[in-house]
Amino acid sequence: MTGKISEDPDKTVDGSEKVAAASGGVSYGILVSSIAAWLASTALTLTNKTINAANNTILGVVTSVAPGPGLCNGATLGPVTGAGTISVDGSFVNRNRIVNPSGQIAQFTPSGSSAVTISIASPGVVTWTGHTFPNGARLALITTGALPTGLAVGTVYYVVNQAANTFQLSATLGGAPINTSGTQSGTHTAYAAYADGDYDFDWWLSLTQSAPVTVSQLASPENGTASMLRTTQASATAQRFGKIQFIENLNCLDLRGQAVALSARVRMSASATLRFAILEWTGAANTVGASKDVVNNWASSTFTPGNFFLASNLAVTAIGSVALAANAFASIALTGTVGASASNIAVFFWTDAAQAQGVTLDIGKVQLEQGLAPTLFAQDSYAAELGKAQRYFLPIPVGCFFGGGTIRSGGTVFYAYMAIPVPMLALPVLTFVGMSVVVGDTLTAITSGAASAPCGNMLTLSMGTGSSAGSVGQALVFYNGANVNSLRVQF
Structure with missing residues (x-):
């Protein structure tokens, strides 16, 4: 027998035929032989049983049968709906409600730790040879001795003024670098830091008892598992997390x-x-x-x-x-x-x-x-x-040109449209540290910015500068030149 049940109604089968269960016009491709194998585990067979097209049931089973395991794409044998009846119902197809279930999406999750040196200077400079942290990355410090005055163990700082092997630290995203003074001792370690309640992997949050943790992505940790989310307890003081x-x-x-x-x-x-x-x-x-x-x-x-x-x-x-x-x-x-x-x-x-x-x-x-x-x-x-994750978080990488629009309001206010991959949960918060508006060959630093007027896969961006960047009506684009910025929605 071939085709959907509705095309060959009330067919008596012996378990070897291939059928497709029809529900709302959708074929779920269930093998009757698979159902027969499952029934065999309960000492039942499909011999002389009848598939009924009217309600997608198998008739003639004379005992109660509990809900079965997944057969195909999460489809299950449904619960007994009447004496001698097992439902094979497409409405029982399950779906996972978790976003990013194995940490395969990490759109902006810097990781790693290393021993570092910190200068006593205004501002203090952290040396980490070969680091990969962009401006805006979150770091914390631990030490076997004492940190310079101005820095504290377990506090989350933001990278600013990063270079190949050095960077400085700020108390806020894109803020002023911290001055260091006094004396220091011991070995200092810097690590990518996520404090209590921080989002790290897309749509996952770290919860900690007292101090930040660090996170990283594991690739192929075991056969059959493509990736996993790793959280490392980085504090010198034991804690739950x-x-x-x-x-x-x-x-x-x-x-x-x-x-x-x-x-x-x-x-x-x-x-x-x-x-x-x-x-x-x-x-x-x-x-x-x-x-x-x-x-x-x-x-x-x-x-x-x-x-x-x-x-x-x-x-x-x-x-x-x-x-x-x-x-x-x-x-x-x-x-x-x-x-x-x-x-x-x-x-x-x-x-x-x-x-x-x-x-x-x-x-x-x-x-x-x-x-x-x-x-x-x-x-x-x-x-x-990735599409599920981008509903809540969309990074704007360093070196990215985006948006397109015109100058408004005396050359200091700008409107542009930005295409986004998927509609976001709500109006996102835009970070704009280190962004510029580009008019012709001229870059002018952006000092204010917000997203507004979401319309499907489009957002309106409203940006401002402290000085005129051109004439009303001139075309423009935005440029993200220094920090990893983002559009973010959080509960």
Whole structure:
């Protein structure tokens, strides 16, 4: 038999025929032989069973059968819908709700650490031979002795005035470089720093108990895993740390009142207990704000709101843990039912105990899906994952010309249109440190800027300069000459 069920109704089969289950005109390409193999595990067969075209069912099964595993692209055998009936229903095709589930997208995630020297000067100069950090990268410092006056251990600084082997540090993005004075001792180490509540890998946040961590991307850490997110505990003082992702309201609202399953591959460099949770944000949708750090008390062993977790606008769907051997991969699974008040869902992984400096946590293949049990991880294409990430963050690389428009308002205000790959969640915040407006062959530094009037895949950029860059009506483009800037949307 060939073709869709609707083209060959009420056909008796023996399990060897290939059919396509039709649902809403879509063919899911399910092999009846695959269904037969699954039924064989329950001591059933498809011999003398009948496929019915009217409701996409297999008739003649005389016993109850629990929901089955994924068969093709996440399709499942649905629950029993009546005596002697198993549904094969396209509506049960699951999808992963996690963005960037294995850290394959890292649009702006500088990483690395190295021993450095710091001059006593105005401003102080950090020497790191062969560093790759652009202006705007975030760094922190640790030391075996004492840092120069003006710098502190565990504070996040921004790179400014970078050169091949040197850079300076600022307290703010694109701000004034810091002067150093006094004396110093010991060995200093600089590292790419992500503090509590900072976004690092696209749409993932680091949560820390006390000090910044550093992150890096692992390529092919094991067969069958293309990449993983690595977080390294960089502080000299032991601390707990973890990773969290909040799911956009439109991508999880349908899960209210539904069973969900979380799965992932994890590893730590030390023997430790790793905890994980499915959480619900019950405040206004997509407005988590400062509550993105969901931890109230890292030291608490009572994993409920008001104890370990924040007391307000947060509900715990499910909590799990796994005891990890050092440097050994493990799979985790967790299920629960989402409440009726969930505005956003979050998945959270964290170390149960404080970890020493240098301990690493690797996370990959994170999947949150509707269902009573996890299915095999469904890897989306790189292009698809990149598009999901660009809904929230779009870097503007150094050396990039972008936008196109005209001079307005006396030569100091400029409007331009910028094409973006995908519509963003909301009006993004634009950083513009080191940007210029280009009119003819003349570059004029931009001193103000904002994005406005989103229209599908287009944004209007409004920029300003302190002095006239040309005449009203002249054509222009913008140039990003010094910093990695971005368009960013955050909850």
